[in-house]
Amino acid sequence: MKVVVTGKGGQLVSEFEALKGFDPNWTFLSEKDLDITNRDLVLSYFNTAACDLVINCAAYTAVDKAEDEKELAFKVNAGGVKNLLEACELIGAKLIHYSTDYVFEGSSKVPYGELDTPSPNSVYGLSKLKGEEYVLENKQVKSIIIRTSWLYSSFGKNFVKTMLSLGERKSEFGIVADQIGSPTYAKDLAQDTLNILSHDNYQWISGDIFHYSNNGSCSWFDFAKKIFEYSDNEVILKSLSTKEYPTKAIRPNYSLLDKSKFENTFNTRIRNWETSLFEMLKQELAL
Numbered sequence: 084m085k086v087v088v089t090g091k092g093g094q095l096v097s098e099f100e101a102l103k104g105f106d107p108n109w110t111f112l113s114e115k116d117l118d119i120t121n122r123d124l125v126l127s128y129f130n131t132a133a134c135d136l137v138i139n140c141a142a143y144t145a146v147d148k149a150e151d152e153k154e155l156a157f158k159v160n161a162g163g164v165k166n167l168l169e170a171c172e173l174i175g176a177k178l179i180h181y182s183t184d185y186v187f188e189g190s191s192k193v194p195y196g197e198l199d200t201p202s203p204n205s206v207y208g209l210s211k212l213k214g215e216e217y218v219l220e221n222k223q224v225k226s227i228i229i230r231t232s233w234l235y236s237s238f239g240k241n242f243v244k245t246m247l248s249l250g251e252r253k254s255e256f257g258i259v260a261d262q263i264g265s266p267t268y269a270k271d272l273a274q275d276t277l278n279i280l281s282h283d284n285y286q287w288i289s290g291d292i293f294h295y296s297n298n299g300s301c302s303w304f305d306f307a308k309k310i311f312e313y314s315d316n317e318v319i320l321k322s323l324s325t326k327e328y329p330t331k332a333i334r335p336n337y338s339l340l341d342k343s344k345f346e347n348t349f350n351t352r353i354r355n356w357e358t359s360l361f362e363m364l365k366q367e368l369a370l
């Protein structure tokens with residue numbers, strides 16, 4: 084199977100690259116190689132490329148900046164997806180596309196299921212939802228949407244790396260404690276996406292949505308506490324409320340995802356967030 088992965092340079096793609104090593108059937112494309120917002124370029128690239136599956140990791144992910152760059156966020160997170168779908172339809176390729184817990188508003192008290200109605204609070208969430216809608220509207224392309232949350236990795240920028248860097252510079256700071264969700268180690272997501280491809284019993288349809296994060300739940304404060312505990316850093320953390328730490332984009336207070344459909348369909352048990360975090364930090368800090 085020939086696979087093309089967009090968004091090279093990002094955290095998730097980097098985990099795919101690390102897992103695949105050099106595999107001539109896998110092509111990784113950066114924005115410079117293929118800007119997914121350029122319809123003509125996308126169509127002409129796929130017109131000549133051998134490709135059975137597109138994995139779209141390209142995205143505009145600057146959640147706060149998106150409030151000021153609405154047009155660009157929609158261009159990448161919605162328009163780019165539409166272009167890839169058109170290309171997939173043209174050449175008969177399947178699509179795996181990633182979305183976010185930020186499509187939910189966050190007032191639930193129980194984990195969000197795939198059938199719950201999205202209602203984003205932010206431009207980023209709205210732009211990702213529009214991308215999802217394009218995928219769901221296209222009945223010709225066999226496709227999977229994987230909604231994930233709080234992604235981190237040894238590669239790229241993320242909360243874990245920000246905490247490690249803050250911990251080197253400050254002995255005390257505050258972290259929001261009233262937003263609940265679950266971290267996702269991008270390596271686990273990449274590995275479990277690969278497992279989908281080798282799952283013979285899975286019947287591809289158009290617009291199959293799955294939720295995926297590591298198991299367990301925590302607040303950003305709990306997450307930060309674990310990062311410092313596992314990295315033996317004695318930072319003093321103060322718990323803050325969302326009101327005390329206002330951000331340009333409104334985040335959901337609660338965005339835990341129900342992963343049972345993913346686990347049941349692919350006959351797997353997703354790792355607990357603490358186990359995965361420990362592994363990542365071991366690698367990052369060579370513990």
Ligand SMILES: NC(=O)c1ccc[n+]([C@@H]2O[C@H](COP(=O)([O-])OP(=O)(O)OC[C@H]3O[C@@H](n4cnc5c(N)ncnc54)[C@H](OP(=O)(O)O)[C@@H]3O)[C@@H](O)[C@H]2O)c1
Pocket residue numbers: 089090091092093094095096113114115117118119120139140141142143144159163181182183184211230231232233234235239240
């Ligand atoms: N990060 C999270 O916490 C989080 C949470 C939930 C869901 N997700 C979703 O998970 C997926 C992977 O996220 P990630 O954290 O790996 O993203 P990331 O690290 O921000 O990487 C995204 C990649 O997309 C590239 N890109 C941006 N615009 C592009 C364009 N027009 N054409 C081609 N490539 C373009 C970026 O290139 P440049 O760096 O050069 O701009 C970057 O390499 C995304 O769909 C994201 O929405 C992420």
